Amino acid sequence: MRILKKIAIGLAVVVLVVAVAGWWVLRGQSATLPLDQVTGTDPQLAEPHPQTIPTVRVAKPIGWAEGAAPAAAQGLVVNRFAQGLEHPRVIYAMPNGDILVAEGNAPERVVAGGGSITNWVAGFLFRRAGASVPSPNKLVLLRDADGDGKAEERHELLNTLSSPSGIAWRDGKLYVANHDALLRYDYAEGDTKVTGAPVKLMDLPAAGNHWMRNIILSDDGKRLYVAVGSSSNIADAGIEAEEGRAAIHELNLETGSSRVYGGGMRNPNGLAWNPWNGELWTTVNERDQLGSDLVPDYLTNVSVGVNYGWPWVYWRDVIDERVKIPMPNFMIEYTRKPEFALGPHVAALGLAFTQEGARMGPAFAQGAFVARHGSWNRKPPAGYDVVFVQFDERGNPQGKPVEVLDGFLTKDGDTHGRPTWVAWDKTGALLVSDDTANIIWRVIAPNSAPAPAPKRISGPPLPSRALEDPSARLPIPPPPAP
Numbered sequence: 262m263r264i265l266k267k268i269a270i271g272l273a274v275v276v277l278v279v280a281v282a283g284w285w286v287l288r289g290q291s292a293t294l295p296l297d298q299v300t301g302t303d304p305q306l307a308e309p310h311p312q313t314i315p316t317v318r319v320a321k322p323i324g325w326a327e328g329a330a331p332a333a334a335q336g337l338v339v340n341r342f343a344q345g346l347e348h349p350r351v352i353y354a355m356p357n358g359d360i361l362v363a364e365g366n367a368p369e370r371v372v373a374g375g376g377s378i379t380n381w382v383a384g385f386l387f388r389r390a391g392a393s394v395p396s397p398n399k400l401v402l403l404r405d406a407d408g409d410g411k412a413e414e415r416h417e418l419l420n421t422l423s424s425p426s427g428i429a430w431r432d433g434k435l436y437v438a439n440h441d442a443l444l445r446y447d448y449a450e451g452d453t454k455v456t457g458a459p460v461k462l463m464d465l466p467a468a469g470n471h472w473m474r475n476i477i478l479s480d481d482g483k484r485l486y487v488a489v490g491s492s493s494n495i496a497d498a499g500i501e502a503e504e505g506r507a508a509i510h511e512l513n514l515e516t517g518s519s520r521v522y523g524g525g526m527r528n529p530n531g532l533a534w535n536p537w538n539g540e541l542w543t544t545v546n547e548r549d550q551l552g553s554d555l556v557p558d559y560l561t562n563v564s565v566g567v568n569y570g571w572p573w574v575y576w577r578d579v580i581d582e583r584v585k586i587p588m589p590n591f592m593i594e595y596t597r598k599p600e601f602a603l604g605p606h607v608a609a610l611g612l613a614f615t616q617e618g619a620r621m622g623p624a625f626a627q628g629a630f631v632a633r634h635g636s637w638n639r640k641p642p643a644g645y646d647v648v649f650v651q652f653d654e655r656g657n658p659q660g661k662p663v664e665v666l667d668g669f670l671t672k673d674g675d676t677h678g679r680p681t682w683v684a685w686d687k688t689g690a691l692l693v694s695d696d697t698a699n700i701i702w703r704v705i706a707p708n709s710a711p712a713p714a715p716k717r718i719s720g721p722p723l724p725s726r727a728l729e730d731p732s733a734r735l736p737i738p739p740p741p742a743p
Contacts, residue, residue, distance in 0.1 A: 290316050291640045292553035296604050299557050301661050304602035306576055307554035311583055315550045315638045320645065320676035322697040329677070332668035333704055336622045339666065342405070342692055342703035343412040347397040349694045349701060351475065351611075351682050353428035357450050358687030360403040360412065362694070362701070365425045366396040367472045368440050398422045400437060402453060403701070408688055410703050416453035419446075424468075427476030429485065436485060438474035441467035443487060443512070463512055463519055465489060466505045471546070473610075477532040485512045486541060490528035494549050495572040500586050507571050509543065509563055525568035525596065531612025531631070531682075535562065536715035537656030544609040544631055545599070547575060550583075553639045557602035558609040560631060560650060560658065570596040601658040607644030608634035611682035613691070614652075617714035620689035621665075622706035627715070628652045630665060630691060632680040645669040647680050647693055647704075655718055666693060666704055 290310055298305045333339045342360075351363040400422060404414035419425075419437070427438030435448035435455065444459040462485075465474055471490025478485050491507040492498065509529055511522040528546035535542050540562040547556035548571070556575045573588040574580055577598035580588075603609045611632035615625065628651045633644035646669060648662035670676050678698030686692050689712070690705035 290552050292605075294554050296643055297661060299554060300602045300604045302601055302658060304557050304576075306556075306579065307552065309555055309581075310552035312550040312552065316553055316640050317638055318640050318642050318674070319637045320635060320642055320670060320674055322679070323671070323675045323677060325677045325698050325700065330668075331666045331677075331680075331702060334624070334663070334665050336624065336706050336709075337665070337704050338707055339702055339704045340410055342410065342686070342690075342701045343403050343415070344700045346401070346699045346701065347399065348394055348696050349401075349681070349699065350473070350696055351426045351428055352684045352692055352694050352701065353430070354684045354686060354692075355430060355450055358405065359451065360405075360684070360686065360692065360701075361418070361428050361430075362401045362403060363422075363425045363428055363437070364397040364399040364401055365422070366394055368396060368424045368468050396424045398425065400425060400428070400455070405686065405688075410686075410688065410690065410705070412701075414453075418448075418453070418455045424472055426473040427487065429476050429478045431478055431482045436462075436476055436478070438465065438476045438487060440472045440474060441465050443474075443476065443485070462514075462517070463487075463510075466492070468492075469506065470494070471506075471528040473530060475530055475532050477534070477541070480534065480539075483514055485514055486510065486522060486532060487512065488529040488532055488543060490530075490546070491571065494527075495581060495584050496586055500572075503572075509541075511565075522565055523563040523567040523569075525571045525574075526563075527571040529563075530610045533612045533614050533629070535652075535656050536614050536616065536717070537652065537654070538718050540564065540656070542612065542614075542629070544603070544612050545569070546608055547605070548572070548581065549606070549638055551581075553605065555605055557599075557605050558607050558633075559599035559602050560609065560612070560629065561597075561600040567597050568595060569599065601650060603631060603633065603648070603650075603662060604643050606636035606639040608636060609644075610634050611680075611684075611694070613683040613685060615712060615715065616685060617712060618689045619685060619691075619712040620705050620707075620709045621691060621712075622709040624663075625649050625665065625706075626712055627654075629658070630683050631662070632683050632693060634679050634681055635670070635676065642670060642674065645676055645679065647683065647691075654716075665691075666702065669695075 347364045349362045353361045400419040402416040403412035405412045424440035429436040435446040443462045447457045469492035475488045487510045508521045508524040512519045526545045529543045531544040572584045578593050613630045635645035636643045647666035650658050651660045678695035681696045682694040684692050690703045693702040
């Protein structure tokens, strides 16, 4: 008995030591900078702390009690536009006021560059965060016919999709992005069913760690832009596995030709046209495992040929020493600095600029709304909210993110839901999808007047001359006097 007692005590000591060691390894690194200092146009960048085991702080979704709602900024009210959905992600407003919702989740996938243990851990984290539910693979129409701020009609448009996300529509053509292909359907506005077979416009890199494929049409409807995230954190499975990823593609709908429009963005998501200068803007999720203070997700413009440095570089000229793949020549010479930091690991997704008819009050009259889905690897957690970024009269972001919708995260570290996407309804309210609570929220300043149309910046073009024109050459200074 004495020997058995000693063995039991010895085993208890071993278990205790292993538990303490496990806690020590998995405790994670706390942020040393307040979130306010790592956001805005000039964020403070901390020293990197490379991690083999990432900081893990996954908020468990617990849903919303009956009648409960997020906390809205002063002057705003929030209500449930629709509930009882199935993992609603992207929401898209039709010209007639109908709201299309992509109900989707990740397809079956393997974590790029990860072995069986990595995939097991990833699966555990996905399940805890409410992100492991099977993809519903549907497109749903919601209709608020009487304009009371609640959708009284719900119709299933499509149920044969494959992890759908991006939605666009123009002139009777409905565009839907699956995780692996861009499709086009014939669809008359107001119909409650899509009956015809799709036309595949282009293949897309499938699955990967980032599976969402957001899309947006050009103003003239002749080109369509597709955001495709990376397959991994920092090209962990090799750069060949990232072919066509971490980029925004441009598809010419008249010719069928496509090209990479902008690259070096680890996971671009929300796409929107800046109403003041006509630029394409996007939200981007930056890399992980450099600590809780790095690297800020960001909001930025995307011009043709632009590159933001992933996987080799972040924030214009900071080299990620973990990446062993040879960096292209002159990379830092042409890498672009992001315009606005949204905070590390906040998982910035949906993006919508203020537009004509928006009723969010004077405090939110000119800028962009961003849904921050929430961190899984920051201590303390960040995101789990919708924020507003003020823009100046020339279409440039300024200041710091301002809370619009908060209260998703509880004091105990659980989450009622996770804001995912933003769009405008026909009354001028902002709609916000909540993919773990299966709700679409509606936010409005009820006593505010509809906003006027943003004024596009205009001016005379810069003068230009042909290079062969002698008058275009710079004058050659005379030689110095002897």
